[in-house]
Amino acid sequence: MTRFVVYLRVSTARQGASGLGIEAQREAVARHVASTGGRIVTEMVETESGKQVARPELARALAACRVHRATLLIAKLDRLSRNVHFISGLMETKVPFVACDIPTATPVMLHVYAAMAEAEGIAISARTKAALQAAKARGVQLGNPRLPAGSPDQARLAAAAKSVKAATRATDLQPVITEIRAAGIGTLTGIAAALVARGVPTPSGRGTWNPASVMRLQRRAAGAA
Secondary structure, three states, X not given: OOEEEEEEEEOOHHHHHHOHHHHHHHHHHHHHHHHHOOEEEEEEEEEOOOOOOOOHHHXXXXXXXXXXXXXXXXXXXXXXXXXXXXHHXXXXXXXXXXXXXXXXXXXXXXXXHHHXXXXXXXXXXXXXXXXXXXXXXXXXXXXXXXXXXXXXXXXXXXXXXXXXXXXXXXXXXXXXXXXXXXXXXXXXXXXXXXXXXXXXXXXXXXXXXXXXXXXXXXXXXXXXX
């Protein structure tokens, strides 16, 4: 029986508290463990940006792998890192690891996928910078908390912040939506019902999911991509 040490990572404390990214990752690793007939020895959760090299929970997970002669299991390769050098360094530890999204990947394939993930990370950063520049060009003042209350500038800043928050929430929810679709649920009504069943709060935290709110979520996610 294969023993697994599960490593989960979210980028922000908010994601960790909400369980959005974590629950989708747990479902992915649970399916993999069930398909292999293995068992989970322990689970480590890291709240850290993928850009950070220092990962205390990952270090603990690797130590646990060595103690139990277990395999490190992650939901997706990019949950580990979007950095080729980081992935290469992990491979050099000789601790076996498996990514549920590419479970049969060879070392060469892992390098290729890591390179693709790194390129995507760079692209995301570039899109974020471009969006901020576009907002600034439209007259949105960023990073200025001292605007007079009720002023047009404050209103524009508040609207921009609300838009960014909504887009971030939509992006956070995409792994959950992907899991629901993978289960064969493709209609807006079905997705709304699945979100309610999972106890996922709506973006406003009020009311309940419905086809219209799912459609708005998908449009925001598409706009943030």
